[in-house]
Amino acid sequence: MKGVPVTRARASPRRCIWISVAITCIAMTVIWAYLYPPQDYTYPVRDWFPAEPTRELTDEETAARVVFRQILSTPPFISRNPKIAFMFLTPGRLPFEKLWELFFKGHEGRYTIYVHASREKPEHASPIFVGRDIHSDKVRWGMISMVDAERRLLAKALEDIDNQHFVLLSDSCVPLHNFDYVYDFLMGSRHSFLDCFHDPGPHGVFRYSKNMLPEVRETEFRKGSQWFSMKRQHAMVVIADSLYYTKFRLYCRPGMEEGRNCYADEHYLPTLFNMMGPAGIANWSVTYVDWSEGKWHPRSFRANDVTYELLKNLTSIDVSYHITSDEKVPPSLSELICNYYLLRTLCAVVLVLECMQKELLQRPCLWNGLKRPCYLFARKFYPEALNNLMNLFSNYTIF
Secondary structure, three states: OOOOOOOOOOOOHHHHHHHHHHHHHHHHHHHHHHHOOOOOOOOOHHHHOOOOOOOOOOHHHHHHHHHHHHHHHOOOOOOOOOEEEEEEEEOOOOOOHHHHHHHHOOOOOOEEEEEEEOOOOOOOOOHHHOOOEOOOOOOOOOOHHHHHHHHHHHHHHHOOOOEEEEEEEEOOOEEOOOHHHHHHHHHOOOOEEEEOEOOOOOOOHHHOOHHHOOOOOHHHOOEOOOOOEEEHHHHHHHHHOOHHHHHHHHHOOOOOHHHOOOOHHHHHHHHHHHHHOHHHEEEOOOEEOOOOOOOOOOOOEOHHHOOHHHHHHHOOOOEEEEEOOOOOOOHHHHHHHHHHHOOHHHHHHHHHHHHHHOOEEEEEOEEOOEEOOOOOEEOOEOHHHHHHHHHHHHHHOOO
16 A cells, blocks of 8 residues: 655744744844943943044053053952952041941951041051051142042052952041942942043033143043942053053142142043043042032031931932032133122122032932942941941841
């Protein structure tokens, strides 16, 4: 008997179409993700390298970029006992040593402390701070000596190979979370936390000097808080840099040409990392500062201000804010009217114009792509707040 041929089942035309559509969609999604990665995408370390400008580099720039690429491409040392370096920049004594002792208690071997006292050697109230003072020099507000002190702290902390993360703190800083939370947050992050934003106004790009050319262009000039937290590779870049540091030492200072008052501690590091490796920084600081009063100095918290509600609110903020300075009204106009002629009505008009033209910049605080509360520390607190902070510490640090 002849075998009856078996009829093969053919895929329906509709099914073939759906398969083709699915394959096409997947391919387009992959191509789109490659060309337009999401904003919270974390680039590998090799993409932290400085972008090559279109112009021809100077010999000094070429040498600097070779060093930076070597540092950023070298895998970090795998420590068996990774630690966080807590670097305190203070004029003298540290009024919150007892609070920090409570913060560090039970975590010996996971942290190191360094104290840079610029005016007088402090008498320490806590034994964990004894012997942690480094060689220090005088620091003047708004001068390059502030950056020198930061670099001095980083250099000393880098001597310990186990230090993998470096946090700059002031004498008025306090912790907002317990040690375990801070340690996991910093050690687990793929970024350094360095404040960096573009301010088109008189307190931003107006401070730029063309003497910084060709290495630093006005479009690359950035601003940010000096209170940083950075990985070891980025700390080494700061220590290795001499070219861009020299530009800021010479051309970013109070009383420059055309009435410019440039403050190196607000501009040097944000500009350096905006140029050298913007993908490696988070563009916000983990240290909270309240600038809501609109003054030259941030708000300071007294003992009566320190409540459970205040600290709970600080630990729940998950969006970072920046307010740019006025872009159109020159600072000389407001100074002329307000400081010299003392015409209150005109002064009020100028202030209103300035406020109308300021821009509020806000961005979510992303930790490895996930939205998280922004702040691990806060400033500025008066010494009188110590007892309240001590009493509340175990309660507000659970958040």
